[in-house]
Amino acid sequence: MDLIYKSTRNNQETATASEAILKGLAGEGGLFVPSYIPKLDKSLKELSAMSYQEVAYEVMKLFMTDFTEEELKHCINSAYDKKFDTESIAELVKKEDAYYLELFHGATIAFKDMALSILPYLMTTSAKKNHVKNEIVILTATSGDTGKAALAGFADVPGTKIIVFYPKHGVSPIQEKQMVTQRGDNTYVIGIEGNFDDAQTGVKKMFSDAALAQEMNEAGYQFSSANSINIGRLVPQVVYYVYSYAALLARGEISEGEQINVVVPTGNFGNILAASYAKEMGIPIAKLICASNENKVLFDFFTTGCYDRNRDFILTSSPSMDILISSNLERLIYQTAGRDAEKNREFMKELNTDGVYTITEEMKEQMKDFYGNYATEEETAQTIKEVYDKTGYIIDTHTAVAAAVYKKYEKETDDKTKTVIASTASPYKFTRSVMNAIDPSYDSKTDFELIDELEKLSGVKVPQAIEDIRSAAVLHDTVCETADMCKEVKKILKIK
Template identity: 35%
Template sequence: MPSVTYSSTRGGQTNLAFRDVVMQGLAHDRGLFVPDRLPTVSTTELESWRSLSYAELAVNVIAKFVGDDQVPLPNLRDIVTRSCAAFRDAQVTPLVHVGGHYVLELFHGPTFAFKDVALQMLGNFFEYFLSTGSNGGRLAVLGATSGDTGSAAIAGLRGKKGITCVILFPNGRVSAIQERQMTTVPDENVHCVAIDGTFDDCQDIVKASFNTPAFRDKVHLGAVNSINWCRVLAQTTYYYWSYLRVTDAHKDIPEVHFSVPTGNFGDVLAGYYAKQMGLPVGKLIVATNENDILHRFFTAGEYHRESIAETISPSMDICVSSNFERYLFHLAGNDASMLSAWMQAFEKTGQLTIQGDLLRQAQADFDSCRGDTSQTLATIETYHQKHQYVLCPHSAVGVYAIHQLSLVSSATVCLATAHEAKFPAAVAQVVEPMPPPPTELAVLRDLPTRRVELPNDLATVQAFVEECVFSRPRKWQAVAKHLAAVTVAVGVAAVALQAMTRRR
């Protein structure tokens, strides 16, 4: 069977190949690519996957979408196998039983966060496509991170031929370890930029860059954020993996519930697609912190943008969830014109409201729960004291949700999205003494860092990206000096860059 094709949620691009949507990232009409059809997995086929390793399972799941016309099976197997080899646990995403339910540990990759699962694969897909003729062998990746995406993207792209990687993060709004994971990487193709603003500001710059055709085409722009379909596809595997492991141990469980700490909606969306393909999934719980736009949508039908609250779970400090557009497209009956009208109204007013049958359908697809900082800390403390298990402040939000929704059972899996050592300041409030951090994180304290500070300004960021792509400077001081000259009209940018140079 030929590979699945993809179209934009807003209707401007249709029937694109997998290679094209991976390399392009965001659709040219500002929509997101969604599959034109969803393959199915029969009960018999699912049962035949029980004995497979994680890597073998991933090959089978991804091959449902990607045929030999896009990536020949031997190459696909190589991409997936090398991606999984980067993980410290042979099971890649091991499942543990804690407190009467399961925890899916997604933090055994290079940067101790769930995003490694997808970004190791995305990096290797990029490398394969560039080596076989895409973009003339060159790609400029511009990404935004609220904490974990940046380091995971860098780990997947560092040193790769033909790729320039520029990661934007909100200055002072990621944890110290998250920042060091990004800024201590010495590879010359990696550039870390602290933006004077929030994650949503960083995300807006990325989206606006994709919607600037002259810039986009000049640098051959690509995306690593979960707007890139490849990331969502890669994440579907661990829903199959955890379902099979739960039902290995409990053969009487007919379906498995999943609680997912949620920011940009990509992780839980992967579970939604797995369920639509036939995986016996029960509840899909959207677990949010105080930045609860998604919880408000699923309880009252109100997707209303509000200001971002800084919390102890910074990777979820998001007030507009990029991947949510994909779900809204399906909620609109795969009607691109309806979805486009919704998004245009939302972009203008900051509000989207649904009622009636649409709200009831959304509530049938997802449950939701909001856990604030005090509830998150109480959950971390309880699990440490009662179960000798330490949760990160994001994972704890998902665990809190299943207690609130009375879904604590062996049929429930909570996704643990990061290692607790990435958030020591938060966890140490209720865990004493803190477990020693993994060596890979402990050594970051003594490594030199390098980063650029830029204002929340699209033109300045785009000028910086062009400098990185075309000049390939070996010294960051040279980058700062040259960029300050070419953006002299932007006074704030010049001040920030000169300050960076002085610190170096």
């Protein structure tokens, strides 16, 4: 049976997988969700004998039923190749009492590569399937990592342009350098005077602007998204949770059917939502541990049932999680509201107008598999140092937030279930914060001196992604006010 997608804000709006990938965002600002979560049709034992690419096919074929086997395998094999510096694509490393799932072995050394390496292939295949004549304009807001991964994925892909907005003063120096040095005739990077939420709101506004869509169509363009609001981003993320369980089973670390916990450093909620989809597919995951930094809007939500973005926005050393409007949470709200689009739309309206909504006790009960906590800046730095001192293993700031929250969870519950921590970025991406945590005397060194010091300390070779930007020229230097984002897009597309 074909799986269809529905809008979280209008149950009458449906799409095939390829149509949902092309649109990115549903009408009225809704998100596309699968009409049901399919069950895996291979046993855990069978999956444990498979490569990453084979697991990807077994998962994605169930969500993308309008793709042929040939089309889907072409997308998977084109994405997960030599762009990754490890044959296994995602490494599972045991340190102390946890398994770190290293999701940063792709071209831009962050977990976004896991989905954004395949999205351009899914997008161009979808365009062909749906006889799209317009050029696709990927419009994306980034808190640091999505931007570079999307730019790298879509650079010079025929029939596409990509425009990335990022908070000018809200990403790490390495993240910014990676974006502003991006080559490609179809790539555009714009800094905004504002934070990630401002960028994300501006992008969503353009997606739901009917007059702009008409102007775009007349000029031969149509928008799509590379953010995790696009199901073409979300579905590939489900794969690595299925794969991590299969890898643990293959290594004899767990027995078939044994439950594990998963800890995910969370900002926009897509990565942990993917883990919950893996659980619904049949992967024995017990607790979904949602780790926040000091922008702890999700921790407060899971604790109280009240989502409240009316608070100070804090710039932290884990900038990819500096988010107060977690877009993908809407998919969980819709699901726990009984897939009632009207009810969900009311919650989102309250969020938009008052910045706050409160779910029912019944909905909260359905979220009992989730546990939320947060780590302060001090706890994050302390965790980096402790893990390094005890094991010699160096983790980035986002992974450290997850590791700190895992320790809190363990202490609070005494739960000894084997646990996978999603390690979402290479420490090379946040060198200054990481090295300062290990030893504050490193602060006097330049960013690239710190990179060389990190190589000495970790014994891990400097990734090519970092070597590439050492002497790269800045190719994108546009900065605008939030109010002028649409104007900049029109300028790029030469729409008057």
